[in-house]
Every structure is written in structure tokens, then in C-alpha cells.
Amino acid sequence: MSEFWKNYPEIFEELNDVKNIMKKSIKGSDAYLNNSIIPLVEQGGKMLRPAFVLLSGKFGEYNGEKIRNIAAVVEMLHLATLIHDDIIDNSKLRRGCDTIQSKYGKDFAVYAGDYLFCHCFDMLSKHDYSMENLRNVSKAIKKICIGEIRQNYFRYTSKINFNKYIRIISGKTAALFSLSFMLGASEAKCDLPLVRTLGKVGYNIGMAFQIIDDLLDYTGDIEKLGKATQNDLKQGYYTLPIIFALEEDKKGELASILDSSSFEKDDIKAIFELVKKFNGIEKSKALVERYSKKAFENIKKLPDCESKMILSEVLQTLIHRKY
Amino acid sequence: MSEFWKNYPEIFEELNDVKNIMKKSIKGSDAYLNNSIIPLVEQGGKMLRPAFVLLSGKFGEYNGEKIRNIAAVVEMLHLATLIHDDIIDNSKLRRGCDTIQSKYGKDFAVYAGDYLFCHCFDMLSKHDYSMENLRNVSKAIKKICIGEIRQNYFRYTSKINFNKYIRIISGKTAALFSLSFMLGASEAKCDLPLVRTLGKVGYNIGMAFQIIDDLLDYTGDIEKLGKATQNDLKQGYYTLPIIFALEEDKKGELASILDSSSFEKDDIKAIFELVKKFNGIEKSKALVERYSKKAFENIKKLPDCESKMILSEVLQTLIHRKY
Numbered sequence: 286m287s288e289f290w291k292n293y294p295e296i297f298e299e300l301n302d303v304k305n306i307m308k309k310s311i312k313g314s315d316a317y318l319n320n321s322i323i324p325l326v327e328q329g330g331k332m333l334r335p336a337f338v339l340l341s342g343k344f345g346e347y348n349g350e351k352i353r354n355i356a357a358v359v360e361m362l363h364l365a366t367l368i369h370d371d372i373i374d375n376s377k378l379r380r381g382c383d384t385i386q387s388k389y390g391k392d393f394a395v396y397a398g399d400y401l402f403c404h405c406f407d408m409l410s411k412h413d414y415s416m417e418n419l420r421n422v423s424k425a426i427k428k429i430c431i432g433e434i435r436q437n438y439f440r441y442t443s444k445i446n447f448n449k450y451i452r453i454i455s456g457k458t459a460a461l462f463s464l465s466f467m468l469g470a471s472e473a474k475c476d477l478p479l480v481r482t483l484g485k486v487g488y489n490i491g492m493a494f495q496i497i498d499d500l501l502d503y504t505g506d507i508e509k510l511g512k513a514t515q516n517d518l519k520q521g522y523y524t525l526p527i528i529f530a531l532e533e534d535k536k537g538e539l540a541s542i543l544d545s546s547s548f549e550k551d552d553i554k555a556i557f558e559l560v561k562k563f564n565g566i567e568k569s570k571a572l573v574e575r576y577s578k579k580a581f582e583n584i585k586k587l588p589d590c591e592s593k594m595i596l597s598e599v600l601q602t603l604i605h606r607k608y
Numbered sequence: 609m610s611e612f613w614k615n616y617p618e619i620f621e622e623l624n625d626v627k628n629i630m631k632k633s634i635k636g637s638d639a640y641l642n643n644s645i646i647p648l649v650e651q652g653g654k655m656l657r658p659a660f661v662l663l664s665g666k667f668g669e670y671n672g673e674k675i676r677n678i679a680a681v682v683e684m685l686h687l688a689t690l691i692h693d694d695i696i697d698n699s700k701l702r703r704g705c706d707t708i709q710s711k712y713g714k715d716f717a718v719y720a721g722d723y724l725f726c727h728c729f730d731m732l733s734k735h736d737y738s739m740e741n742l743r744n745v746s747k748a749i750k751k752i753c754i755g756e757i758r759q760n761y762f763r764y765t766s767k768i769n770f771n772k773y774i775r776i777i778s779g780k781t782a783a784l785f786s787l788s789f790m791l792g793a794s795e796a797k798c799d800l801p802l803v804r805t806l807g808k809v810g811y812n813i814g815m816a817f818q819i820i821d822d823l824l825d826y827t828g829d830i831e832k833l834g835k836a837t838q839n840d841l842k843q844g845y846y847t848l849p850i851i852f853a854l855e856e857d858k859k860g861e862l863a864s865i866l867d868s869s870s871f872e873k874d875d876i877k878a879i880f881e882l883v884k885k886f887n888g889i890e891k892s893k894a895l896v897e898r899y900s901k902k903a904f905e906n907i908k909k910l911p912d913c914e915s916k917m918i919l920s921e922v923l924q925t926l927i928h929r930k931y
Contacts (some may be wrong), residue, residue, distance in 0.1 A: 315754045373715040392696040392760040400753035407746035423730035430723040437715040
């Protein structure tokens with residue numbers, strides 16, 4: 286696991302438990318599946334979503350076993366979406382390792398992702414979770430799928446615009462962030478207004494997080510990121526920095542490069558320069574600020590406790606992340 | 609819908625309802641998703657699995673709405689697996705229409721399949737179904753995924769053998785057939801021995817059905833099938849006719865052609881001749897007989913009613929199908 290949670294030993298330790306739950310539940314499925322997915326779990330990434338489940342659970346009656354199990358489900362869902370994303374993008378690297386599809390092939394990646402999705406529902410049906418939350422989980426993944434479908438629909442076209450982008454990222458990213466908060470809170474029997482406020486914290490953190498992620502494609506460092514930069518652009522995904530730049534691109538300089546379906550090295554360089562010239566980076570950073578501000582305002586409304594403090598600090602760290 | 613059920617007007621009409629439930633539940637999701645999936649539902653195929661849900665439900669307390677809903681879920685799961693299968697196989701045709709991936713691209717097909725999987729769990733969580741059946745559904749899809757993974761693992765290699773093949777098809781096909789029978793029966797509150805006997809009927813029909821399907825790759829008619837013949841072979845899936853032939857291929861004639869990873873037209877012709885020479889077709893047909901016999905024996909044990917009679921007739925029809 287990354288060192289992201291090392292300043293919060295209780296959460297760090299619980300996330301290790303979450304990992305063990307994931308590994309244990311995958312073991313015994315199929316040797317081939319097992320060998321391919323366990324390293325991905327080991328590697329772990331930042332484990333933001335399961336941590337958010339734990340943190341929001343602590344606002345209510347905290348039943349550790351139940352909450353850690355649902356945190357494992359959420360991280361597994363995220364893994365499943367990553368495996369399928371990498372098929373579309375033909376990505377070679379994920380979390381500094383070979384992607385499932387680059388190592389085992391597209392066929393394997395399709396079914397490994399499907400397996401994980403169903404495994405999540407299997408886990409949800411085993412423990413004493415509410416049918417309502419099971420429905421919330423399926424709805425969130427449906428939102429992710431629709432977000433991804435829309436994102437792909439607008440590949441390699443300058444017809445993408447601000448509103449479309451916001452709809453896409455609220456589906457593909459913020460939905461699962463928001464769900465993580467709401468699942469933890471509702472399984473810990475928090476009252477509905479509190480569940481909703483935590484859901485809003487998640488939504489706004491998710492939006493800020495995704496815009497930062499999209500910014501990193503233009504400003505990031507490959508070694509720290511553990512994945513290739515300029516990847517989105519090369520794959521024809523035009524994200525916020527480009528969208529803001531297009532708004533100032535009155536002569537259509539940028540649009541004309543973007544509407545071709547592949548780029549030479551010079552094109553990439555030209556796009557980067559135009560994005561900077563038309564303030565795409567600056568404006569995107571300002572939007573991160575806006576979503577972060579909303580998230581902080583939501584956090585302020587939460588009852589005082591350690592989780593509240595941690596959420597506030599974590600949000601600070603995320604806003605300033607370089608990887 | 610195909611004319612497969614036209615001799616059973618009650619089932620035919622109920623299957624139309626099932627289709628309408630599917631269409632209604634998909635509508636309102638996303639226009640793009642909607643437009644691509646509805647034609648697939650319209651086209652319908654034989655709708656064996658939902659029909660089996662209905663028929664087995666009639667052995668107990670038949671709550672039409674509840675049973676038709678779960679029949680819709682089962683058919684939707686099947687659709688989701690077909691969409692993902694077609695990605696792997698690069699298939700152009702399915703049910704006589706363009707496949708989702710050939711029409712809308714691989715990226716869309718991945719998320720459309722994911723969407724449908726989650727949509728099924730969404731539907732299951734909405735109606736008053738048992739958590740146990742929800743678990744059974746997720747387990748069955750996990751079996752399908754593992755079956756598919758194993759099948760792909762043994763592509764283009766003569767190392768595939770009889771036992772491996774049986775494990776593969778019991779996962780990828782018989783599991784969902786068996787589930788269809790068990791879901792209908794258990795949601796209609798049949799007692800456990802009856803649920804299990806119906807599950808066995810489904811398993812054995814599923815095994816016979818898949819072997820027939822694999823035989824049709826060698827003996828079928830492209831226009832009647834609505835999909836290309838020799839497709840499995842060209843994709844490197846070595847099914848039962850080849851596996852039986854390999855057992856008699858003492859000199860390794862057949863194996864040497866099979867272990868290359870692509871075929872010329874002459875190779876295909878040679879494989880067909882060797883499969884015939886080494887009795888691959890005949891022996892596969894004999895195994896179909898064995899599974900059918902088992903299914904008939906299971907059907908005999910069922911309490912007398914119209915569904916029992918229909919199941920018996922349908923099994924007869926399936927064994928002799930040419931498409």
C-alpha cells in the first residue's frame with residue numbers, strides 16, 4: 286500500500302485488514318484468476334475509497350467487521366473498473382505494474398473484471414447488508430458505465446464541452462467516491478441528513494480528485510504517477526485543460542489539431558502550448574479550488590470527531606498531490 | 609422472438625411480457641445504450657433460459673409478476689455475457705444482426721455488458737427476491753467467467769482434453785441453465801428436493817445444448833444459425849469433436865495442425881476431414897445422447913403437470929435442432 290495513510294495508524298492498519306479480506310475472498314476462486322488479481326490488490330494504490338468507507342462509518346455505530354467488509358467490496362469494484370478501463374485504453378502500466386490486459390490478454394481482462402463485479406455482489410449478499418445499499422452499489426456502477434460510455438463517445442472530437450465533461454466525471458469518478466461515504470455512514474446507522482452530507486463530501490472530493498488527475502496528464506511525473514503521462518491526450522480523451530482552452534480558441538487553432546484521430550509528436554507539443562496559452566491549466570486549477578471549497582464546507586457541517594479532522598487533512602493533501 | 613415457443617401459447621405470451629419487462633427496464637438509462645441494446649432484446653433468440661424460469665416456476669406457487677421479472681433478469685445476464693463474448697471473438701454476427709462491438713466498438717461493448725450485469729443486480733434488489741437467490745445469481749456468473757477464462761487459456765493448443773472441456777462447458781453454459789431452473793422453482797417456493805431435481809434437469813440440458821452448439825460449428829448452416837460456422841475453430845477454440853478426434857490421433861497428424869496459431873483454408877479442410885476420420889462427430893453425438901438421457905430421467909422424477917410435458921417436448925426439439 287502507498288504511504289498515503291501512514292500518518293493515521295488506525296486507518297492504515299484497518300486498510301491492511303481490508304486488503305486481507307480482499308485477498309482471502311479472491312483466493313480459492315481459480316488459480317489463474319487468483320495469481321493475476323492478488324498482485325493488484327497487494328500493490329493497492331492509495332485506497333482512498335475503502336478509507337472513506339471506514340472514516341464515514343466512524344460517524345455512527347462502528348461495527349468494524351461489517352464496515353471493513355463493505356470497504357473491501359468498494360475497492361474491489363474499483364479494481365474491476367480499472368481492469369476494464371485498461372482494456373479500452375490499451376494501457377501498459379497501472380500502479381507501476383503491467384496491466385492485466387497487457388500481461389494476460391484482452392480476453393482474460395474482460396472476464397476477470399466481470400468476475401470481480403459479480404464477486405462484489407456475492408460478498409454483499411453474504412453479510413447482513415441492506416438491500417437498499419446493494420441497490421445503491423449497482424446504481425453507482427451503472428453511473429460509472431454510462432460515464433465511461435459518454436467519455437468514449439466524445440473521443441477525438443472538439444465537440445466535447447464543459448457540461449458534458451462534468452457529467453462524464455461525475456459518473457465515472459464522483460459516483461463511487463460519494464457511494465463510499467454513503468455506504469459507510471448508512472451501514473453504521475447514521476441518520477439520513479448525515480448520510481447525505483457525507484455523500485456530498487464524497488461527491489465534491491471525487492470531482493476535485495478527477496480534475497487533478499486530468500491535470501496531471503499535462504503536468505505530472507511518470508515515475509511518481511506509476512502510469513504514463515499524456516496518456517489521455519494520446520488516446521483522444523480531451524479533458525478539462527483542453528476544454529477550457531477550446532473556449533478561448535477563437536480561431537480554431539487547437540480544434541483543428543484535436544479533430545484528427547492520431548497525433549504526431551509535434552502535434553502533442555503544439556497542443557500543450559496552446560492549452561497553456563489559452564489558460565487551460567490555470568482555469569482547471571481554479572475549478573479544483575471550487576470543488577475543494579465545497580467539500581470543506583460540507584466537512585464543516587459534520588459533527589466533531591477524529592474522522593472529521595482526518596477528512597479535512599486528507600482533502601488538503603489530495604488537493605496538493607503531484608502523483 | 610424466434611418461433612421456438614409458438615406451440616406453447618401461454619409460454620410464448622409470457623415470454624413476450626418478459627421482453628417488455630427487459631425493454632422497459634433498459635429504457636431511460638442512456639439514449640446511446642438504449643438504442644444499442646433494445647434491438648438485441650427485440651431480436652431475442654430462443655429465450656430458453658427465461659422460458660425455463662417460467663416453466664420451473666409453475667411447479668410451485670406461481671406468482672407471475674415475480675417470476676417473469678426474474679426471467680427477465682436471467683435473459684439480461686445472458687445478453688451481458690454474449691456482448692462480452694463477442695468482444696473476445698471479434699464476432700460480426702449474433703442472432704443475425706451486427707454484434708454490439710462490431711457496430712459500436714470494443715469500448716462501448718465492455719461498458720454496455722458491465723452496465724447490464726449491474727442492471728440485473730439492481731432489478732434483483734428491487735423486487736422481493738431472497739438474498740440467497742441473489743447470491744446464486746452472482747455465483748453462477750462467476751462460474752461463467754471462470755469457464756470462459758479456462759476456455760481462452762486453452763485456445764490454439766491440443767493440450768485441451770475431455771475433462772477440461774467438460775469443466776469449461778459446465779461453467780460457461782450449464783451453470784446458467786441450471787440456475788434458471790432453480791431460480792424459478794425456489795422463488796415459487798418449491799421444496800428443496802424439487803428445486804434440486806429441476807436444477808439437474810437444467811444442468812443436463814445445458815451440457816447437451818452446448819455440445820450440440822459445438823457440433824453445429826462443424827455441421828451447421830450459416831443462414832439458419834444466424835452466426836458464422838467454423839467460427840470456434842478459426843478462433844482457436846477446440847471443442848468436443850476435435851477433442852474426441854485427438855484421442856484417436858495416435859500419429860499426431862491433427863495435433864500438429866492445431867498447435868499453430870492461425871489456419872489457412874487448406875488447414876481447415878484437413879482438420880474437418882481428420883475430425884470425421886477419427887470419429888469426432890459421432891462420439892460427440894453419443895455424448896449428447898447421454899446428457900439428454902440423464903435430463904429425461906430427471907424430468908421423469910418431476911410431479912406430473914403441463915410444465916413437465918413441455919420440458920420433455922422441448923428437450924426432444926433441442927436434441928434434434930439444426931440451428
